[in-house]
Amino acid sequence: MTSASEASMSSPRAKRVDAFRNEQKLLEAAASVFVASGVDAPVRAVAAAAGVGVGTIYRHFPTRAELVVAVYRHQVDACAEAGPRLMTSSASPEAALRAWLDLFVDFLVTKHGLAAALQDEKVGAALHRHFVDHLVPVCADLLAAAADHPPGGAGPTAYEVLRGIGNLCIGAGSDPQFDARRVVRAYVSGVLAEARRE
Amino acid sequence: MTSASEASMSSPRAKRVDAFRNEQKLLEAAASVFVASGVDAPVRAVAAAAGVGVGTIYRHFPTRAELVVAVYRHQVDACAEAGPRLMTSSASPEAALRAWLDLFVDFLVTKHGLAAALQDEKVGAALHRHFVDHLVPVCADLLAAAADHPPGGAGPTAYEVLRGIGNLCIGAGSDPQFDARRVVRAYVSGVLAEARRE
DNA sequence: CAACTATACGGAACAGTGTTCCGGATATCA
DNA sequence: TGATATCCGGAACACTGTTCCGTATAGTTG
Numbered sequence: 001m002t003s004a005s006e007a008s009m010s011s012p013r014a015k016r017v018d019a020f021r022n023e024q025k026l027l028e029a030a031a032s033v034f035v036a037s038g039v040d041a042p043v044r045a046v047a048a049a050a051g052v053g054v055g056t057i058y059r060h061f062p063t064r065a066e067l068v069v070a071v072y073r074h075q076v077d078a079c080a081e082a083g084p085r086l087m088t089s090s091a092s093p094e095a096a097l098r099a100w101l102d103l104f105v106d107f108l109v110t111k112h113g114l115a116a117a118l119q120d121e122k123v124g125a126a127l128h129r130h131f132v133d134h135l136v137p138v139c140a141d142l143l144a145a146a147a148d149h150p151p152g153g154a155g156p157t158a159y160e161v162l163r164g165i166g167n168l169c170i171g172a173g174s175d176p177q178f179d180a181r182r183v184v185r186a187y188v189s190g191v192l193a194e195a196r197r198e
Numbered sequence: 199m200t201s202a203s204e205a206s207m208s209s210p211r212a213k214r215v216d217a218f219r220n221e222q223k224l225l226e227a228a229a230s231v232f233v234a235s236g237v238d239a240p241v242r243a244v245a246a247a248a249g250v251g252v253g254t255i256y257r258h259f260p261t262r263a264e265l266v267v268a269v270y271r272h273q274v275d276a277c278a279e280a281g282p283r284l285m286t287s288s289a290s291p292e293a294a295l296r297a298w299l300d301l302f303v304d305f306l307v308t309k310h311g312l313a314a315a316l317q318d319e320k321v322g323a324a325l326h327r328h329f330v331d332h333l334v335p336v337c338a339d340l341l342a343a344a345a346d347h348p349p350g351g352a353g354p355t356a357y358e359v360l361r362g363i364g365n366l367c368i369g370a371g372s373d374p375q376f377d378a379r380r381v382v383r384a385y386v387s388g389v390l391a392e393a394r395r396e
Numbered sequence: 397c398a399a400c401t402a403t404a405c406g407g408a409a410c411a412g413t414g415t416t417c418c419g420g421a422t423a424t425c426a
Numbered sequence: 427t428g429a430t431a432t433c434c435g436g437a438a439c440a441c442t443g444t445t446c447c448g449t450a451t452a453g454t455t456g
Contacts, residue, residue: 016452019404043443053406054444064443119314119369156384157375164381167365171317177355183362186354187381190388214423217433241414251435253417262414 023060025050030071038113039068065126068117076134079103083138093145094192100142101165101188102181104135108169109180115169135162147195155195161188221258223248228269236311237266263324266315274332277301281336291343292390298340299363299386300379302333306367307378313367333360345393353393359386 029050033041043064047054061067083100090096108115118124118131140158149155165184172180227248231239241262245252259265281298288294306313316322316329338356347353363382370378 013402013453016403018452022404042441044441047406055406055446056404058444059404116317121369121372156380159375160377160381163373163376164366164385167368168362170365170368175361177357178361179358182354183358183385186388186392187362187385188388189391190384190386193387193391194384211424211431214432216423220434240412242412245435252415253436254434256415257433260415 019060022050022052022056026052026057026060026067027071030067034068034071034111039111039117040113043067063126065117065124068114069126069130072111072114073130075107076131079107080134080138083142087142087145093142093148097142097146097192098185098188100138101184104162104165105169105180105184108166109173112173115166116171118166119170131162131166132159143191143195147192149195149198153195153198155198156191161191217258220248220250220254224250224255224258224265225269228265232266232269232309237309237315238311241265261324263315263322266312267324267328270309270312271328273305274329277305278332278336281340285340285343291340291346295340295344295390296383296386298336299382302360302363303367303378303382306364307371310371313364314369316364317368329360329364330357341389341393345390347393347396351393351396353396354389359389 026046030046033046033049037045043054043057046067047057050056057067061070079100082103086096086100087093090099118127136158139162143149143156143158143161147155164187168183168187169180172178172183224244228244231244231247235243241252241255244265245255248254255265259268277298280301284294284298285291288297316325334356337360341347341354341356341359345353362385366381366385367378370376370381
């Protein structure tokens with residue numbers, strides 16, 4: 001921790017501006033490539049789109065997963081912040097929960113392959129952690145309110161629910177016979193039924 | 199179709215017995231490797247376990263996915279055949295549906311990575327088709343009986359339900375906080391509620 | 397303004413996938 | 427005992443993510 005305070009206190013030399021610019025270019029290029037080819041686009045494709053070498057990517061983002069996290073960090077945070085807002089603006093706690101989960105589903109489904117990436121042990125570890133840390137608490141509040149059920153009971157866990165929904169969104173959007181929102185709606189009905197039974 | 203009948207009618211030379219033996223060795227080796235390392239084990243690992251070259255695998259199974267299908271074909275068929283049996287032996291149609299789906303979940307969860315493989319567009323295409331063809335009709339019957347609902351209504355589709363459950367099983371077994379059977383139970387409750395609402 | 401150095405860059409190289417290919421071995425038949 | 431259709435082994439290819447290091451440059455210092 002000595003080194004940490006040293007690093008943040010006395011900066012022998014600030015980060016070079018070209019490095020900062022490149023990091024920005026990388027984030028924009030990655031976002032663009034991800035919408036065009038899915039989040040499992042090759043690292044080289046992102047590098048090419050940004051006009052940099054692959055080495056530059058790995059300097060700024062030690063692993064492919066961390067680039068993905070960086071690209072979607074803002075949207076995850078926005079989703080988390082929408083929770084409390086919906087809680088007060090909705091007609092009922094259940095409506096708030098369902099509206100928020102719709103947000104979550106739409107987010108996952110529109111980013112092709114994001115839900116799948118969340119599973120892949122290697123790629124998903126970093127993603128998973130960030131999603132869990134930011135979204136689970138919000139979901140827990142909404143769920144407790146909707147189920148009229150003190151958190152900590154034996155009903156479905158907020159983690160369980162988010163993870164389940166994440167799973168349900170995998171591959172949706174590339175299968176017309178499988179409508180993620182429909183399926184999630186059914187799942188949430190079951191979750192609420194079980195939670196209220198306690 | 200002329201060539202097909204030719205091939206099945208006049209066999210200028212039967213399949214060589216060493217080829218047949220190798221196919222068998224391959225299936226056994228693959229099954230063994232899959233339980234040890236998951237269904238996403240490298241093709242080379244299966245080849246090594248069987249004591250053959252990779253070329254031999256690709257002669258018998260044109261693609262990695264078809265090897266996986268071949269390994270699990272029997273178990274899928276067994277699961278499909280268990281449907282009608284449970285239908286008559288269970289206390290209620292809903293009990294039959296739930297028991298059968300438990301079979302399905304256990305099957306997916308015990309084969310590490312099988313559920314995930316079902317998603318991967320490339321790997322999963324062959325798997326997906328086989329699962330769908332054999333399991334969806336059975337599920338449709340059980341579902342219709344449990345929901346007391348003539349097939350063809352606007353409720354959840356049998357395909358949708360199986361696909362949803364398949365998704366829910368992804369990564370279960372490597373995450374103690376996520377119990378696939380619990381989650382699936384909740385989902386099925388929601389499905390039945392929606393189906394009966396029609 | 398002119399070195400000088402810490403920092404950042406590019407892209408070749410490495411390791412691990414699935415898949416293809418073909419020269420050589422071999423089972424089967426005449 | 428050949429003849430040959432069939433099959434086999436494993437090198438080679440295309441494509442991943444990731445690492446490495448010589449080179450270029452931004453920022454500092456004299």
